[in-house]
Amino acid sequence: MNVEDRLRKGAPGTVEFDPARFADRAMKEGIADVAYAHADSPLGPLLLAATPHGLACVSYSDFRSEDATLERLAARLSPRVVEAPARLDDVRRQLDDYFSGRRRSFELPIDWGLVGDFGRRVLGRTAAIPYGSVATYGDVARAIGSPRAARATGNALGANPMPIVVPCHRVVASGGQMGGYTGGIERKQHLLTLERAGDRLC
């Protein structure tokens, strides 16, 4: 057998890559600008992402593809996007507690990097709506001093990059209608039902 054939035939093999070792080192060296992790929830798989400043993104993976979410994070925050599950342990734990009714509010630093100025006012106000209650789009618009911006408020809520944690599901249309939701209306219904049950328990 000639050398070319031997080179083609007898591949020298490969080695294992340890992703946890890589993620650990990337976090320690401060070069993982955006750390992300997968999480399961009663509403389906979630993709969670955080920067050194705080949680930046919670995304319903079967609503928006993970690749699309990661590409958005890379374009808007930093291309140094790394899967680093340990960085999101606390977020995952708080979400588990919330879904099991043991937690009514999140204590997490937030990175608002994906949100514009108006959206930040809307979501900031939304974060203050108590567990188990709802407000209308008009209520939120009035509360931030833009009473005529109910529609823009709805759009800002629809673009909420941190659903569940920033409880945009607590904002509904007037007249008893649900309004839209960033993960589909069934998820909004599920969260509101969960909070009514949790409200009775706590």
Next chain:
Amino acid sequence: MALPPFQLALDHHRDSLARFLVATVGPQEAEDCLQETLIAALRAYPRLRDGSNVRAWLFTIARNKALDEHRARVRRPVPVAEADTGGAVALADEPDEELWSAVRALPPKQRAAVVLRFVNDFSHRDVAAVLDCSEEAARRSLHEGLARLRREME
């Protein structure tokens, strides 16, 4: 076109980089070399220009890490028996150790050209991109490497 998320580039090229490094530095050192390559790549990633050839860039870094490893090995020689057979036992395919030891002993450019071409299926043009030379020079390195292996093996 913005840079893709680093993790997607890593997932896409990781196995191919692993094979390159096993062929280049051997199974013993390849795992550490792969980690070093990817950490160095992540560190430098934001400086990469949009639309760059991410694969060629990653392999250039891997090649540099392999060179560092070869230099380090010269400084701390490993017993020959251990260097030649250790770790290879765990590999799925039966590696042609005599041949790959000879590949690892080639001069750096020839070694990289032979491995990129035969292990990673790179085109001459992609080999040239990694070696940062002309396509002509890449072909020459490959032919010189093969000629040398032929002399030693046949």
